[in-house]
Every structure is written in C-alpha cells, then in structure tokens.
Amino acid sequence: MAKRDKLTQKQKRQIQKTRQRKTNKGSDSQQLGQLGAQMKGLMVSRYGEQADVLCLDSSETYRCFLRQNLGAPVPGDTLIFRLDPNNIGIIEAIEPRQSLLQRPSPHQGLKPVVANIDRVFVLVAPLPDFSAILLDRYLVALENANIDIVIVCNKCDLHQEIKQQSIKQQLENYKILGYPLLEISSLSDLGKEQLINYSNNRQAILVGQSGVGKSSVINWLFPEQSIATQIVSENSRLGQHTTTASQLFCWSKEGPNNGFIIDSPGIREFGLWHLEADQIADGYREFKPLIGGCKYRDCRHTKEPGCAIIAAVKDGTISEARWNNYKKILSNNAPNL
Ligand SMILES: Nc1nc2c(ncn2[C@@H]2O[C@H](COP(=O)(O)OP(=O)(O)OP(=O)(O)O)[C@@H](O)[C@H]2O)c(=O)[nH]1
Ligand SMILES: [Mg+2]
Ligand SMILES: [Zn+2]
Structure with a gap:
C-alpha cells in the first residue's frame, strides 16, 4: 500500500509540474489582465474542475474554475477568487484551514472531504438497517480528527422497524458514552428545534450511510431547497447513492456568519486503513x-x-x-x- 502511495505522489507531482508549466504559458495568464479584483469566497460545492463559490462580500454565488496548481479545495474552504467579464470566477488560492476531514480512498490516498468543520452529525436510521460497526467506523475516524460529534437518529416515525432492530437500545449505549443523541423524523416533523439548536453557529456536516435521510433533513431544515432524495430499495433495503457531491447551506441569507451545514454523499464503507x-x-x-x-x-x-x-x-x-x-x-x- 505504501509503495503504491509513494508512486502516486510522485506521479502527482510530475503531473502538477507539467500543468504548472502549461498554466504559466497558457490562457490563465493571458486573461489575468481582464480579471476583476481579488475577493473572498466560501466553497459551496465542487463539480470536477468547477465549483460554486459564495462571495463573502456580496452574498452572490458564482460558478468558478479551479486554477490548475491550486490543490484540492473542498466545501467549507475559504477561497480567494476573481471574476472575469462574464462573471465566471477563477479560484486562485485556498486560505489556511482550521480543520480538515479526510477519508482514505483506495487509489488516491487520503482524500480531503470538507474543511473548517467544527461539528459532525452522524445520521443513523432504522431503515436502511442500522449498522453499529459502521457507526463505530465514523466515530473512530472523527475522534482521531478531534471533531465534535452528535449522533442523530432519523426516521423515528418507523416504530415497527425500531422495535424489530432494537436500534434504540444500541444507541442508548452511545449516549452513556457521552455522545449527544438526537431523535428526529424529517418526515413527521419531529425534533427539528433540537437539531437547529445543535446546528446554530456551527460549521457542521451531515454524514451517514446512503438512504438514512441526509438530503431529506436538509430539505426539511431549508424548505426553499429541493435537493434530490430517493426511496430506499425495497429488495436490498439499501440507499441508492442519490447525492453525488457535498453541498453547503448557510443558516443566514447573508452568508456563513451564523454557521452552515453540509449535505454529503452516503458511503458504503468507511475505510480506516490510514490509522494505526x-x-x-x-x-x-x-x-x-x-x-x-x-x-x-x-x-x-x-x-x-x-x-x-x-x-x-x-x-x-x-x-x-x-x-x-x-x-x-x-x-x-x-x-x-
Ligand atoms: N419514514 C421516514 N422516511 C424518511 C425520513 N427522512 C427521509 N426519509 C426517506 O428516506 C429515503 C432516503 O432519503 P435521502 O434523503 O435521499 O437519503 P440520503 O441519506 O440523502 O441518501 P444518499 O444521498 O444516497 O446518501 C427517502 O425515501 C426519504 O423520503 C423520515 O424521517 N421518516
Ligand atoms: Mg442525499
Ligand atoms: Zn489491553
């Protein structure tokens, strides 16, 4: 594994050098004269080599391109960017991060997921079937990243499922360990106030298995949003990996002053091989x-x-x-x- 990593790093550096050479000669520097003043922004979402950036002065969101030698900005990052005459942005720099949540990926080593987070809501539910070991995997990663954790049990309206699985009993144990445990239902409008209290003035992310209802919770908290959600498969009782990119939502229309919350894609397995x-x-x-x-x-x-x-x-x-x-x-x- 280590060998493959080293090789990948080396290859990455080579690719970056070549790109940098091209960038220095290429279109970026030719356009530089036409770009507006530098502005500060907050990364909302990333789509390959493009990203949505919320301008911290104007509260407008702009579609931006990433400078090729920029590194890997992620939602939650504070960025320096400039606009071209068509209001398309170019991200020039990533400001130093307060925190970085990373996830090991088999081919890319540790992959940054989100930045500047100070609270993680780990969402669980009785459907898809609750997995205590997946919850533990999240907790182990987050404890090591030293990030504040709140466990949230969604779909509390599914009483029958809850009885069958004794999920409630299993979660009680986590409460005894000192993890705050919120019981909510985005469908039945249960526990909203408590969740908002835990989110206000926080820079938070919702994580959890596909299908537990992360995007539904965002739609519930921000009724003007309409993020795609999808029913849990009846055959496999698994989520369908509906959300493909993390997306940031600010509590205030003006920007992130009262905090934000990030919806993230559900994952099947949370690898921990980066840990000893x-x-x-x-x-x-x-x-x-x-x-x-x-x-x-x-x-x-x-x-x-x-x-x-x-x-x-x-x-x-x-x-x-x-x-x-x-x-x-x-x-x-x-x-x-
Ligand atoms: N019964 C019940 N169903 C819910 C609740 N919240 C969400 N759901 C349903 O759960 C299913 C999955 O919800 P999503 O919001 O797409 O789940 P997700 O966690 O965003 O899934 P990914 O984007 O795949 O990671 C949808 O059919 C929702 O309607 C709830 O409180 N109760
Ligand atoms: Mg989703
Ligand atoms: Zn021992």
Missing part, C-alpha cells in the same frame, strides 16, 4: 483512560493477558458489542494478524 492500531483503540473513547493499565505496552486489547480493556469488558464496564466491533475493525485493517 493504537489510533483505532484511541477512537474508542471508553478505552482511552484504561489503556495505560494494560500489562504490555504494545497490548492490542484483543486476547492479551493482563489487558485492562478485556477486564473491563468482563466486568461489564465496557460494552462487549463495542469491543467486538473494535476487534473486527482491527482485523480488517491488518488481515494478517
């Missing part, structure tokens, strides 16, 4: 205070003698379900162990 074994253990917040008490310094907390985590599982202080998920994630990350 001890970081995965650190992602389990109830393990953290006990880890120093293990007999061996390199304890993996799976079957080692004198392990403080295993002792806590045995005496019921740590949930066995969480420990089992931890072991599964660990063995997926290093299949030869």
